[in-house]
Amino acid sequence: MENFDAWIGKKEVLNDFTHPRSVSMMQALLNQTENKISELPHLYQWFYFLPIVNSENLAEDGHPKKGGFLPPIPFPKRMWAGSRIEFIEPVLLNTNVRKESEIIKIQFKSGKSGDMYFVTVKHSIFSNDTLAIVEEQDIVYRAASNQPQALKAVTPIAVTEKSYSYKKSFSVNTTTLFRYSALTFNSHKIHYDRPYAMETEGYPGLVLHGPLLATLLLHTFKQEHSDKKISRFEFKAVNPVYDFNTFSICGDVQLNQAELWIEKSDGQIAMKGVVQYHEG
Template sequence: MHDFNAWIGKKETVTDFSNLRPAAMMQAILNQPNKQLTELPHLYHWFYFLPVVDGIELAEDGHPKKGNFLPPIPFPKRMWAGGRLEFLHPIGINQNIRRESEITKIELKHGKSGDMYFVTVKHSIFAENTLAIIEEHDIVYREASNQVQTAAAVAPAESQTRNYSYKTQFPVDTVTLFRYSAITFNGHRIHYDRPYAMQKEGYPGLIVHGPLLATLLLHHFTQQYPHKQVTHFEFRAVNPVFDFNEFHICGDIQADQGALWIEKTDGQICMKASVKFKGES
């Protein structure tokens, strides 16, 4: 296997401006009446610092070619695996923002589906030179496969033992996937090119973006508990959600923290998350 240790410690700084438009577009996806925001909701910083790459610089999967900031890992399948975020200060609309990034870890793991590389990038996001968010972003690279990927069925008793403070739905269809890809300038073909997703990457359909699912988790938590101030959020993708799946957005909320998860209607868990907060009930 390749040795990518030389990439650990590599740094990158990107600047941007937190204009209202992408935040308002996400509010439209979520059917939110308030589109004239004064601060970015949690995770909306993902709509900024986007790589603007010419078409000739894209790989077959629609992602920018590797080897610039991220290491040139030869495995073709790459996705968000999860992340950990600490929210220190709000980011206002129309502020100068800066993201300082560093590759902190590269690990090769051996799983049931084959070998995988995990790359962890630490981001420090500043708003007008004030540190606003510290984020650790995990990216997974997998070997190529055109075998249709399936997951084991969930035993009924497993889903019946879960505690729910709330359990709600948000329908996601191909239009939702297109609109989210547009906001994030995400050309990854598994989200809109069904023949590519099925024939090249072995999926049974289009994949719902991991960051979109994470955003739905935190959005619905704040809808249920608008007076709680989120301080930490951690999420991990467990199983993919496809465009034909129905799923629930769930939470089990305690005094100052809670478990959040995405659950398909058959009980299968697709994303696990945790949230810490302070504030009134």
């Protein structure tokens, strides 16, 4: 186990402009008729401040090489494990924005699924110098599998007792993965390079992007409850979704919050989330 405590407190500042083109592209991915809006939809801050890295500075997995802002953790499997996000003020389109990022925690854990490092990064996003969004993002690093893994028999998580306010389907295929990768300038090979995903990282197929699943959770909630003003959202990825999986986007809406989750067709929960809100 290596110690990376020296990286705690490391900071990075990026500037961008909320051009509406990225919003239109995501609306097309979600099969929406282009909707003329003036504010950035929730979670669409992820389409800005993208790392622009020359190809020669990419690692084997397609990510930028570690050791710049993020620590050089040797484990090759890198995933976005979850986030906790506060929406303080709206972010207008066609506006100058700034993101101040800081590494606030690095933890080593060892368990049944192997050795892992968790890196927590706090992002503060300012719109015209006004604090608008604060997000704590968890990134997990794991050792690669030596061989391609077969699908394991997993006992489905019981969901029959859950209360469904809605349960919606959304069709995802390899084209969806490609378009989302292109929109976010994400060249992580597990999302588009099947031989790499299966033979190098040991997945049984291409992996759906965690932030895409999180966006589907919040997008569907907003479609069902457009009158509610969202103040906070958190999510945690608990089971990968592959390109051959079918799944549902589910919600249980309560008084001031809603439980959201991605449920695979076999009953497994892939992602859990909670959104807090008040009447708009």
